[in-house]
Amino acid sequence: MELSLATRAVGEHTVLEVGGEVDVYTAPRLRERLLELIDGGARHVVVDLGRVDFLDSTGLGVLVGALKRLRAAGGSFALVCDKEPLLKIFRITALDQVFPLHPTVDAAIAADSTGAGA
């Protein structure tokens, strides 16, 4: 399945809904969109991986890049994921210790302690 990207605003947060396959071919489009959002002033970004059915190291690299940029800019970055196969990928790479991971968008926003939380 092709990559799909949709953005919506929830209060101070920008939610990017990602669907399909995030791999070495499609990850550059995800990187581009995240950069557009951050360059456009988004400081509190939640990436919803709910409809992602494949995620590889290239996609994970793009997500870490966005996390670093937002932290450097005083913002926040969180992921929404409740699918066991994807969660296993985060555990195996130890990236579950790097990203705030939440089961729902609401939980991700509520847990944001940077001042933009609900």
Added chain:
Amino acid sequence: MATVRLSFSPAPVHVRTARLVGVAVARRAGVREDLLDEVRLAIGEACTRAVALHRQYGLHDPVLMEMSDSGQYAVRVVDRAPIEAGIGLAALPPDELANESLTDEALTTGVGFALLAGFVEDLQVRPVDEGVGTEVRMVWPVRR
């Protein structure tokens, strides 16, 4: 014993094709359904790594993937990059993953290797027998 060989130009767009073929042959060989997600991910990582190395060294040679089901499902992914580039793979500890000084390439390589090592119990990364290059060999059990 059945062997399927796939040879593809080192372009990211073909990695998805390699994953699809690899999983189709795994299913046919009798790899358990609940392992197929891991097969798909591991083949993707091995091919992504090979494509990245070919691009890094400006190599136009195809990447070779060979699948065989002689008693087990064995997949070899062969690149033609200089050895020193291919063997020195290491998983990164968590405190280094978000380190500012780590380049995106180094991060992706480290994470890719962590996924390969984490999802493939029987994994070998070694120089090819003839010529220049590295072979990533992954083996999964099959039902008989």
